[in-house]
Amino acid sequence: MIALGAHAEFIIAAYVGVFLCIAGLTAWTAIAARQSKRRLEELGDSARPGRSTP
Amino acid sequence: MTIDTTPKMTWWNRLSHPGQFVALTRPLVLPLAVITCVLFAVGLWYGFFSSPPEKYMGDTVRIMYVHVPSAWLSQFVYATMAVSALGTLVWRHPMADVSMKAAAPLGAVFTVMALFTGSLWGRPTWGTFWEWDGRMTSTLVLLFIYLGIVALWRAFDDQLRAARVVAVFTLVGAVNIPIIKFSVDWWSTLHQPASVFRADGPTMPPEILTPLFVMFFAFTFMFVTLQLVAMHTEVRRRRIATLERRIARGDAR
Numbered sequence: 001m002i003a004l005g006a007h008a009e010f011i012i013a014a015y016v017g018v019f020l021c022i023a024g025l026t027a028w029t030a031i032a033a034r035q036s037k038r039r040l041e042e043l044g045d046s047a048r049p050g051r052s053t054p
Numbered sequence: 055m056t057i058d059t060t061p062k063m064t065w066w067n068r069l070s071h072p073g074q075f076v077a078l079t080r081p082l083v084l085p086l087a088v089i090t091c092v093l094f095a096v097g098l099w100y101g102f103f104s105s106p107p108e109k110y111m112g113d114t115v116r117i118m119y120v121h122v123p124s125a126w127l128s129q130f131v132y133a134t135m136a137v138s139a140l141g142t143l144v145w146r147h148p149m150a151d152v153s154m155k156a157a158a159p160l161g162a163v164f165t166v167m168a169l170f171t172g173s174l175w176g177r178p179t180w181g182t183f184w185e186w187d188g189r190m191t192s193t194l195v196l197l198f199i200y201l202g203i204v205a206l207w208r209a210f211d212d213q214l215r216a217a218r219v220v221a222v223f224t225l226v227g228a229v230n231i232p233i234i235k236f237s238v239d240w241w242s243t244l245h246q247p248a249s250v251f252r253a254d255g256p257t258m259p260p261e262i263l264t265p266l267f268v269m270f271f272a273f274t275f276m277f278v279t280l281q282l283v284a285m286h287t288e289v290r291r292r293r294i295a296t297l298e299r300r301i302a303r304g305d306a307r
Contacts, residue, residue: 002102005113007178014174018120021167022276025160029280029287036290043297 070148072289079282086279093272100265108262114178119265121171123273128168128196129231131161131277135203136228139221149285151217152292154224155207156284160277162200169193180244188237189245192230199227213292 004011068074101119108115135157141150172190173183184190203220210216238247258266 003113004116005107007112007114010174010178011113011116014117014120014171017170017174018124018167021163021170025163025280028159029283033283033287033290036287036294039294040290040297043294043301045293045297 072148072152072292075149076286076289080286083279083282083286086275086282090272090275090279093268093275097265097268097272100268105261105265111179114175115262117171117175118262119269121168121175122266123270124164124167124171125193126270127273127277128161128165128193129234130274131157131164132196132200132224132228132231134281135161135224136231139224139228142217142221143225151213151221152285152288153281154217154220155213156281156288158200158203158207160280160284162197162204164273164277165193165197165200169197176244185244187243187245188241189234189243192234192237196230196234199230203227213295 068078097119101116105116105119107113111118135154138150138154138157141147142154169190172193176185177183203224206220206223207213207216210219237243238245
């Protein structure tokens, strides 16, 4: 790892904050997608968006 | 008109149908996610191992590699929403309000990231985390507009009615985007003027521009990926709402 100079704590804090925001956003998007798929399956939807109907 | 003489569906028609939209765009999600990860890996490598300290900013220039893309996306996402709002009000495109709704929380998070990283860059550079100047204040106003839009979507049960109200609100709020962009030219401000996208070319050296552009594309690809997944989710939610209404009506009989 390279030396980050006198203001390393600010640089590290910025990257940790951005990482947490991106991780949170990605997880929230993925969880919402999974929950909606599960709910559609529970409702027995035969014409799920994006799926060909039998 | 027979099946042979019926006009074929154009890509625009296909994108107008939520199910067709999901079917067409779902195969894009995985490749986009892979490209995003590769761009982030390359951008971080350049940002930490290849980019030298900048002449005036020193090592804090590395904060720029996450701050500038976040700030760019905070405005680009809003521009996407404004175009979608026009799509809702003018062309009544069925996917326009889906796009508008999916983008709002993403834009809010990018604005939070821009404000957070900007203040962490400002403390060692300007000596303060925050200053009520044109650029920072208008970006904070953008965050409040995003939060207002998210709240407005949640305030309506009827999503089609909500779409029209939110579209008008979004277009009114779009006046803030040129204010953010030109605030550094219009008012005396701590924030530096544009140094990348300028008529006479960027003022930064290539070893700083390279990680900046790679991270810029990484963030943009991430937004496109998340936006597509969020739009697919919104299409499914509307399908769920329709089915639940049908079930409720059936139970009532």
